[in-house]
Amino acid sequence: MSYRAPVKEYQFIFDHIVDFDKVRATDLFSEATSDLTDAILTEAGRVAEDVLAPLNRVGDLNPARLENGVVRTPPGFAEGYKALAEGGWIGTAADPEYGGMGLPMAVTTAINEMMSGSCLSLQLNPLLTQGQIEALEHHASDEIKATYLPKLISGEWSGTMNLTEPQAGSDVGALRSKAEPNGDGTYAITGQKIYITWGDADFVDNVCHLVLARLPDGAPGTKGISLFLVPKKLPDDNGNAGVSNSLKVVSLEHKMGIHGSPTAVMQYDGATGWLVGQEHDGMAAMFTMMNNARLGVAAQGVGVGDGAYQHALAYSMDRQQGRSMIQNGTGAIIDHADVRRMLTTMKADVFAARAISAACAVAIDMGRATGDQAWQSRAAFLTPIAKAFSTDTGIQITQTGVLVHGGMGFIEETGAAQYYRDVMITSIYEGTNGIQAMDLVARKLMDGGETAFTLISEIEDHAEAARGRFPELAEAVWQAAETLRETTEWMVEQKDYNDRFAGAVPYLRAFGRVLGAHYHLKAAMAGDASRAKWAAFYIKRLLPEHAACLAHAREGADALYALSPDDLAA
Structure with missing residues (x-):
């Protein structure tokens, strides 16, 4: 296909x-x-x-x-x-x-x-x-910009990020890589990094690694980490890739999916690097790259999900099986109600996740173009939602794509399983989706929920405007937004952050569902009869999930810790 x-x-x-x-x-x-x-x-x-x-x-x-x-x-x-x-x-x-x-x-x-x-x-x-x-x-x-940016932008050179070490995953502050000043403005970088996507490639002249390491006077934890640019080949006097640096690929991981992408274990043995940003402030610079990548990974979740949907749709229109239950049926499995349910859910979810990611990107653009703090806050708030909701949605869509194929989905030759295997990594990249949710209910609500409440008010205002044409759909969206507002108020009131964290994932999921319904309703208002049908499907069948998620989100952490490790092992 x-x-x-x-x-x-x-x-x-x-x-x-x-x-x-x-x-x-x-x-x-x-x-x-x-x-x-x-x-x-x-x-x-x-x-x-x-x-x-x-x-x-x-x-x-x-x-x-x-x-x-x-x-x-x-x-x-x-x-x-x-x-x-x-x-x-x-x-x-x-x-x-x-x-x-x-x-x-x-x-x-x-x-x-x-x-x-x-x-x-x-x-x-x-x-x-x-x-x-x-x-x-x-x-x-x-100087670094002049040397590296033209080569990276042209694609002559490629770039990576190096955070994770065997003992330092999400706890980046536990890293052991070190940087020693060479006395000439450069640094000797020593350490091992794992899970380095595209740590090397045979189709570029140079691979440039951004590496987190600690200077001799760096404090423990994340506050003592610095960021260094460490190229595979040292630039010569003309800015071209010259002699090899003291680094190498130790091995490549054997992965569940994305087989074509080399995921490397990197070893640095006194490799020459240059400081990026200020000493001991490496996390601020690295987070610039990570936030860019989080939106990019959101787009990956949507893209692979859409690819899986297209693959499943083509199969469902061709595969003849069973007796059609509808008039003028084709005899293909797309006639069957449950297959139709799966396909419709897949496409409706693709639109919702795509719109959320696009809205996040627009907020980033507006924040950059105007310098308006409100836009910048919106971009920051939407980033974990876009990343987590879109990649979770991509995983669900690709899993459903396997089911549309039935037994053939479990057979590698059909290609359905590849989408599922490939997209799984997106829920882990750039901070797992659980970490995204924790960021949402903690750091992103530090403004007292102001950014969240502004978004919710916009959803309610649009629902009010849509009542004339789509009264039933508009009411459902308005009520969902109001329940989301109440749960956001509950989150802001919790002083014990563990109570927030216990419900962070379902809270983010609910926010994504309500935003998805909002964008479907906007599409119905702006589009043709087909858009209205899609909005009705999403709002009536998928949006109700938000209520269960918000109920879960408000339960706090007590019940989780009432179960001891012995209970879990029983």
Whole structure:
């Protein structure tokens, strides 16, 4: 089955759902006209369909491998990457001063979704480079920017992030990697990092690693960590990749999915690196990259979910099985009510998650273009929701895609299982979804819930405006938003953060469900009869999940700890 990029869907979302015209109205993004963005999305869709999609299965069947210290990528990946680099797709949001397009993050998010929906394993490479570009733009010295940014933006070089160590996963402050000043402005980096996505590649001249390490006078914990740029090859006097640095790929992980993407164990043995940002302030610089990547991973969840939906839909329209229960049925399994339920849920959820991610990207663009704290707060608030809701949704969609195939979904040759295996990692990337939820109910509610309440009020105001055309749907959305408001008030009142954390995941899930219903209702108001049908399905059948989630969220932590480890083991 061929992949079809959601170009028209994004055009509709930009025009009618997420107020992208506000982005175009800013001085910073005034050149992102409708004609320009439509042309860019159309071309990105063509690349995704024609260049990347044929590589998806190839990468799964021909995993990246390490041979004599050299990472070998799957057949065709080099050519696919070359198409991305030469087309300028790596630097779409990057600063034009260094060769980037300077496009809004909303457009980049749409492009990233198309690329990941067609071939996640390869798309991971430019996604990480994009995050490194943004981190360097914000925190690196002018000299580092001049040397590295043009090469990263052009795709000649690629970038990674190095946080995790064997003993330091989510607890980054437990890292042991160290940095010693060399006395010439550079540092000697020593340590081992694990789970380094695209830690090496045979189709770029250089791989640039952002590495967290501790200086000799660095305090314990995260406050004593610094960030260093450590290239595989040291730039020569002309800024080109020169002699090899003192680092290597020790091994590649054998993974559940994304086989085409090499996930490396990296060893640094006094490797030369340059400080990025201020000493002992590495987490601030690294979080710039991580927040960029969190929205990118949200787009990955949507993209792979959409790919799985398209795959399942094609199968359901072709597979003949059983007796049709409807008039004028085709005899294919798409006639069956439960298969229709699965497919409808998949597509309705794709739209909801896509709209949430696009709304987050628009908030980022507005915050950057205007400097308005309200937009910046909204972007920060929506980021964990977009990341966790979209990737959880992607996992559910791909799992359902296997079920649509029935027994054939369990057979690798159909390709249905690959989507499920590949997308699972997105719920772990850039902080697990549980950590995203904890961030939402803690740090993101530190304003007393002001940002959350503003969003909820907007949902209620739109529902009020929709009562004339869709009274039943509008009432359901309004009531759901009001229940969400009450639970948000409960969250803000809890002084014991463990009570918040105990219900963080269902709270985030509920917020995503209500936002999804809001965007479906907006689509019904702006679109045709088909959009109204989709809104009715989502609001009547999927939105009610929010009530159970919010009830769960308000229960606090006592019941969890009433069960002892002995009870759990019994």
